[in-house]
Amino acid sequence: MLDFAIFAVTFVIILVGAVLYLYPSSRRASGIPGLNPTDEKDGNLQDIVNRGSLHEFLVSLHQEFGSVASFWFGGRPVVSLGAVKQLQQHINPNHSTDSFETMLKSLLGYQSGTGGAGESVIRKKLYETAISNTLENNFPLVLKLVEELVGKWRSFPEAQHTPLCAHLLGLAMKTVTQLALGERFGDDAQVISFRKNHDAIWSEIGKGYLDGSLEKSSSRKGHYEKALSEMESVLLSVAKERKSQRKQSVFVDALLQSSLTERQIMEDCMVFTLAGCVITANLCIWALHFLSTSEEVQDKLYQELQDVLGSDPVSVDKIPQLRYCQQVLNETVRTAKLTPIAARLQEVEGKVDQHVIPKQTLVIYALGVVLQDADTWDVPYRFDPDRFEEESARKSFCLLGFSGNQTCPELRFAYTVATVLLSSVVRQLKLHRLKGQAAEVRSELVSTPKDETWITVSRRSSS
Structure with a gap:
């Protein structure tokens, strides 16, 4: 239904490994604390819909799991950063592209x-x-x-x-x-x-x-x-x-x-x-x-x-x-x-605090939470x-x-x-x-x- 609809076409080629797909109840985004997918196909989509918007969902996510948290878009793990210190650690090595432009182009399907x-x-x-x-x-x-x-x-x-x-x-x-x-x-x-x-x-x-x-x-x-x-x-x-x-x-x-x-x-x-x-x-x-x-x-x-x-x-x-x-x-x-959400694709493997963020992970900047x-x-x-x-x-x-x-x-x-x-x-x-x-x-x-x-x-x- 929604397989990668949000960040397709740019991100659709980046698939989660088949092994992770077979074990939804134990999946985590590289060990980062967060939600398991509530649906095998849609991930945490219904949780987001229930909250009314992605921003409101991220507010509750970070309240429960802290400044570095994970959830699922479809069958794909996503990491969200919700504090200044953690955003600083991630933004500095990934400044070659603009996060808002990256997100908007991917939503439009531009490659x-x-x-x-x-x-x-x-x-x-x-x-x-x-x-x-x-x-x-x-x-x-x-x-x-x-x-x-x-x-x-x-x-x-x-x-x-x-x-x-x-x-x-x-x-x-x-x-x-x-x-x-x-x-x-x-x-x-x-x-x-x-x-x-x-x-x-x-x-x-x-x-x-x-x-x-x-x-x-x-x-x-x-x-x-x-x-x-x-x-x-x-x-x-x-x-x-x-x-x-x-x-x-x-x-x-x-x-x-x-x-x-x-x-x-x-x-x-x-x-x-x-x-x-x-x-x-x-x-x-x-x-x-x-x-x-x-x-x-x-x-x-x-x-x-x-x-x-x-x-x-x-x-x-x-x-x-x-x-x-x-x-x-x-x-x-x-x-x-004003702009509560931005996103970047992890170009190379990175680290925020003690958490490793694998290459090709989608990283959400929960700016509305931090502001x-x-x-x-x-x-x-x-x-x-x-x-x-x-x-x-x-x-x-x-x-x-x-x-x-x-x-x-x-x-x-x-x-x-x-x-x-x-x-x-x-x-x-x-x-x-x-x-x-x-x-x-x-x-x-x-x-x-x-x-x-x-x-x-x-x-x-x-x-």
């Missing part, structure tokens, strides 16, 4: 570019450089799109409810598509069409991605495959158009200047647009939601923006000076568990940007891959867009939480509110 570690490093560097250069070259466009949204909010009556999810997903879609694929997506009709397929794809691979229901529904699977095919066709056609125009200003242009194949270019565009839209939207949604709950944090951020920027718009060179804004975004990522671990974070469920004034908090955050050299490029992109948004919104408006509304987290590949999140805004008086 190209598997020529070895050297090729992976080169391709990763190209991907990251392309995103960084695209942001720098198109920063005025980001400013323009943000100002259009903030201007719309300024026109609202103060009592009007503002839907963060709808508005900020729209902002993210416009920003990512235009910066990734060019001016063709300055047409709202193109963005709406793109969003339709984007939503159909992400809803299947991002909503917990392990309930197996897609494999059981031919209609849903057909809808997903049609959307994926249409999206791939759009990306391939954009690449051909841009190549003939020989422009070099957006993400796809940088890839076209490389030695990547047409298929590899399409795949990298797919990953950036899929993940970039969702991560950017949800970072912005959660940041404004948390700001609306704290007038004190808003005022402190406002003062920093005034001190650093004055009345000028934010610029690329000024962003590093906005240290408190960075703390607000860091704390947003931590409190919302709210009371041993790492003081009062972990409280939104408190001031915690990142401490060196220990910044170091832990960096070790988890949310800052520094190991930050996934889509998150770096999202931080830049979110910084532009906060610099504009907070200097012009005050954000107010609706009484009685509490935004609950839906922990998927990227955490999102379970329901639409509403705020009200009022104009900030000049001082």
Whole structure:
């Protein structure tokens, strides 16, 4: 039913030995403490479904078995790491590929570019450089799109409810598509069409991605495959158009200047647009939601923006000076568990604490568990940007891959867009939480509110 459906096709060739298959009651992932498979074919799938999501399953798994624990995807053992110290031991020897990108590509069934570690490093560097250069070259466009949204909010009556999810997903879609694929997506009709397929794809691979229901529904699977095919066709056609125009200003242009194949270019565009839209939207949604709950944090951020920027718009060179804004975004990522799960394939045999992790083992990074671990974070469920004034908090955050050299490029992109948004919104408006509304987290590949999140805004008086 689900044989390796989640990490097929990339991981399907890696099979568990036949001997282990014959003795399900005594199996362990290389002696690592954890769960036996509850079903010979599906492993611990039903346990995950019963918990509601993989994140919630991992929370209970690590509570029972500690920071290094094992379970089963189908007939395959998986190791999960749920503490900073153990993640640090594993990440450092396995940094040649990005764990979030690895997971997303495998869910999509992408295999190209598997020529070895050297090729992976080169391709990763190209991907990251392309995103960084695209942001720098198109920063005025980001400013323009943000100002259009903030201007719309300024026109609202103060009592009007503002839907963060709808508005900020729209902002993210416009920003990512235009910066990734060019001016063709300055047409709202193109963005709406793109969003339709984007939503159909992400809803299947991002909503917990392990309930197996897609494999059981031919209609849903057909809808997903049609959307994926249409999206791939759009990306391939954009690449051909841009190549003939020989422009070099957006993400796809940088890839076209490389030695990547047409298929590899399409795949990298797919990953950036899929993940970039969702991560950017949800970072912005959660940041404004948390700001609306704290007038004190808003005022402190406002003062920093005034001190650093004055009345000028934010610029690329000024962003590093906005240290408190960075703390607000860091704390947003931590409190919302923005990306609660990542994964890597164990390229060579490794060791975490006393546990040996065999080559070709799938290793889950239970980031959502670690981000709210009371041993790492003081009062972990409280939104408190001031915690990142401490060196220990910044170091832990960096070790988890949310800052520094190991930050996934889509998150770096999202931080830049979110910084532009906060610099504009907070200097012009005050954000107010609706009484009685509490935004609950839906922990998927990227955490999102379970329901639409509403705020009200009022104009900030000049001082």
